[in-house]
Amino acid sequence: MTDRQHAVSSSGRHPERGLDQHAGFDAIVVGAGFAGLYMVYRLRELGLRVRGYEAGDDVGGTWYWNRYPGARCDAESLAYSYSFSPALEQEWQWSERYATQPEILRYIEHVAERFDLRRDFRFSRRVDSARYDAESNLWSITTEAGDRSHARFCIMATGCLSVPLLPDIPGLDDFRGERYQASLWPHHPIDFTGKRVGVIGTGSSAIQAVPVIARQAARLTVFQRTPNFSIPACNEPLDPAFVAEFKRHYREHRELARVGKISGFGGLEAVPREQAPAADSGVLLSDRELETILEQYWNTGGARFIGAIGDTLLNERTNTLVAEFVRERIRRTVHDAETAEALSPTSHPIGTKRICVDTGYYETYNRDNVTLVDVRRHPIARITANGVETEHDQYPLDVLVLATGFDAMTGALLAIDIRGEHGSTLADKWANGPRTYLGLGVSGFPNLFTITGPGSPSVLSNMLISIEQHVDWIADCLGFMQRQGYQRIDADAEAEAGWVAHVNEIANATLFPRAGSWYLGANVPGKPRVFMPYAAGVGPYREVCERVSANGYEGFRFA
Numbered sequence: 001m002t003d004r005q006h007a008v009s010s011s012g013r014h015p016e017r018g019l020d021q022h023a024g025f026d027a028i029v030v031g032a033g034f035a036g037l038y039m040v041y042r043l044r045e046l047g048l049r050v051r052g053y054e055a056g057d058d059v060g061g062t063w064y065w066n067r068y069p070g071a072r073c074d075a076e077s078l079a080y081s082y083s084f085s086p087a088l089e090q091e092w093q094w095s096e097r098y099a100t101q102p103e104i105l106r107y108i109e110h111v112a113e114r115f116d117l118r119r120d121f122r123f124s125r126r127v128d129s130a131r132y133d134a135e136s137n138l139w140s141i142t143t144e145a146g147d148r149s150h151a152r153f154c155i156m157a158t159g160c161l162s163v164p165l166l167p168d169i170p171g172l173d174d175f176r177g178e179r180y181q182a183s184l185w186p187h188h189p190i191d192f193t194g195k196r197v198g199v200i201g202t203g204s205s206a207i208q209a210v211p212v213i214a215r216q217a218a219r220l221t222v223f224q225r226t227p228n229f230s231i232p233a234c235n236e237p238l239d240p241a242f243v244a245e246f247k248r249h250y251r252e253h254r255e256l257a258r259v260g261k262i263s264g265f266g267g268l269e270a271v272p273r274e275q276a277p278a279a280d281s282g283v284l285l286s287d288r289e290l291e292t293i294l295e296q297y298w299n300t301g302g303a304r305f306i307g308a309i310g311d312t313l314l315n316e317r318t319n320t321l322v323a324e325f326v327r328e329r330i331r332r333t334v335h336d337a338e339t340a341e342a343l344s345p346t347s348h349p350i351g352t353k354r355i356c357v358d359t360g361y362y363e364t365y366n367r368d369n370v371t372l373v374d375v376r377r378h379p380i381a382r383i384t385a386n387g388v389e390t391e392h393d394q395y396p397l398d399v400l401v402l403a404t405g406f407d408a409m410t411g412a413l414l415a416i417d418i419r420g421e422h423g424s425t426l427a428d429k430w431a432n433g434p435r436t437y438l439g440l441g442v443s444g445f446p447n448l449f450t451i452t453g454p455g456s457p458s459v460l461s462n463m464l465i466s467i468e469q470h471v472d473w474i475a476d477c478l479g480f481m482q483r484q485g486y487q488r489i490d491a492d493a494e495a496e497a498g499w500v501a502h503v504n505e506i507a508n509a510t511l512f513p514r515a516g517s518w519y520l521g522a523n524v525p526g527k528p529r530v531f532m533p534y535a536a537g538v539g540p541y542r543e544v545c546e547r548v549s550a551n552g553y554e555g556f557r558f559a
C-alpha cells in the first residue's frame with residue numbers, strides 16, 4: 001500500500017458541520033482515534049462511501065482526552081505509530097523514546113491532515129444508538145446531536161479505555177475547590193503552584209501525573225487504595241544516529257513486532273535491547289542469575305521488564321521472585337520504611353494488573369511536600385467542600401484530581417444502544433460478559449465489526465499493532481465480500497462459543513485471573529467478572545485470524 005492518491009486537505013479542519021439527516025453510506029465508523037482514522041483510510045481505498053462520527057471535537061481518541069500532566073505512552077514511540085505508510089514512518093520524527101501526549105496528538109493530527117481523513121468525520125457527535133434492520137440489511141445510526149444515518153456496515157472504533165469512571169465516594173460533588181479527572185483533562189494547562197492537591201487513584205494515569213504535580217504543588221496528598229507495580233521508563237531523547245539506523249530497517253522491525261517476536265509483552269518496545277525473553281523460566285535460575293537478568297531489564301526500563309523471564313505470567317514461583325525484586329527496589333528507593341511498605345504491592349501477582357511505567361514515581365515520595373495515604377487502612381469517609389476526610393484525618397485541598405480508571409473494553413460499546421437481529425440488544429447478549437468471535441464480530445449482529453474488541457489481544461499488546469491488524473483484516477474481509485457479491489456477514493454462534501471458551505481457557509492457564517483488575521471488569525461494581533482480552537499474544541492471534549480468512553472466513557456466515 002502506498003500514500004499515492006491522498007492529497008492534503010485544503011478545506012480546513014472541519015469541512016462540514018451540518019447534521020446528517022437520513023444520509024446513506026456504505027460504512028459508518030465510530031471513533032476518530034488511531035483505529036477509526038486508519039479504518040476510514042482503508043475503506044476509502046475500497047471505494048466505499050464512509051462516514052465517521054467522533055464525540056470529541058477533533059481526532060485523537062484516547063490522546064485527545066487524556067491530557068493530564070505527565071501523560072505519555074508506555075510503548076516506545078518508534079513502535080507505537082502507524083506502519084501502513086512507509087513514507088509516513090520515514091518522515092515523522094519522534095523526539096523521545098516514550099512520546100508525550102502532546103507529541104502523540106500532534107502525530108495523529110499530522111496523519112489526519114496528510115491523508116485528508118477529517119473530511120469523512122463529523123466531530124462533537126456522540127453516537128447513542130446503532131440498530132440493525134434485517135429487511136433492508138442496514139444499520140441505522142443516531143448521534144446525541146441529532147444525526148440519523150444508515151449504512152451497510154457499522155464499525156466500532158470506540159477504544160478500550162474510553163469510558164471514564166468516577167469513584168463511588170460520598171460527597172464527591174460537594175467539593176468546592178478545582179476538580180479534574182485525568183481522562184477528561186481540560187485543554188488548557190493547570191497551574192498547581194502554591195496549591196494543596198489531592199490525587200485519588202494509583203494506576204498508570206496517577207503514577208505518571210504524581211511526579212509532575214509534586215514538582216509544582218505546595219503539598220500533594222496521594223490517596224492509594226491498591227499499590228501497583230511500576231517500572232522505571234528510563235526515558236531519554238532519541239539519538240538521531242540510532243533512529244536513522246532503526247529507520248533503515250523499519251520494515252523488518254515492524255514485521256517482527258506483528259508476529260510478536262520483538263518483546264514478550266505485545267510489542268511495546270521498538271527493538272530488543274537484549275535477547276528477549278532473557279530466560280524461558282525462572283524456576284531453574286539461581287537467585288544470582290535471576291537478579292542479573294532482572295537488573296539488566298530494570299536498568300533499561302519499560303514494560304518489557306515483565307517479559308524478562310518467559311513464565312512470569314504463568315508460573316507462581318517465578319512471579320513471586322520477580323515481584324519481590326520490584327518490592328526490594330521500592331524499599332531501596334523510598335526512604336520512609338512505612339511509606340515503602342504501603343507502596344509495595346502484595347495483593348496481586350506482578351503483571352496481572354497492567355504494569356505501570358514511570359519517571360520518578362517512587363522517588364517522589366521522598367519529597368517533603370508529598371504524603372501517601374493508604375486508604376485501605378484508613379478508608380476515605382467522604383469528600384467535603386474543603387477536601388478529603390478519612391476516618392482519622394482531614395486533608396484540606398485546593399485541587400482534587402481523580403485518576404480512577406475506566407469501564408474498560410465493553411464500556412464504550414455498551415454505552416451505545418446497539419441492537420442486532422430481531423431487536424436483540426448487545427447489553428442483553430453480554431449480560432454475563434462479552435461474547436465475540438475473534439473480538440471482531442458478534443453473532444446476531446450482522447455487518448457489525450469491533451476493532452480491538454473483547455476476545456482479541458488489544459490491551460495486552462501495543463495497541464497500534466492490534467489496531468492495524470484488525471483494520472486490515474476487516475478491510476480485506478469487505479474486499480472479499482465485494483468480490484463475491486456478498487451483502488451480509490455474521491459470526492456463527494457455534495464458532496463464537498468456541499472462541500469464548502478458548503479465550504477463557506488461555507486466560508485460565510495464566511495468573512491473570514488472580515487479580516481484581518479492569519481486564520476482568522473487577523473495577524466496575526456489578527460488571528461480570530470475565531477476563532476480556534485474549535492472552536495468547538499477537539503472534540498466535542494473527543495466525544488464527546489469517547487461518548480464518550484463508551479458509552474462506554470460517555466461522556462467519558455470508559449472504
Ligand code: N01
Nearest residue numbers: 073074167168201202203204205206225226354403404405
Ligand atoms: O486507571 P486504573 P488508570 N477510592 O484503573 C483507584 C492505560 N493507561 O487510568 O486498584 C480510592 O489503572 C483504583 O484503586 P483500586 C493503562 O492500560 C496507559 O490509571 O481499584 N481509589 C486505582 O488505583 C492503564 O492500566 C497509560 O483499589 C479508587 C485507580 O483508581 C489503564 O489505562 C497511561 C477508587 C484506577 O487505576 C487505566 O489506568 C494511563 C475509590 N473509590 C493509562 N476507585 C500509558 O500508556 C478507583 N480507585 C502509560
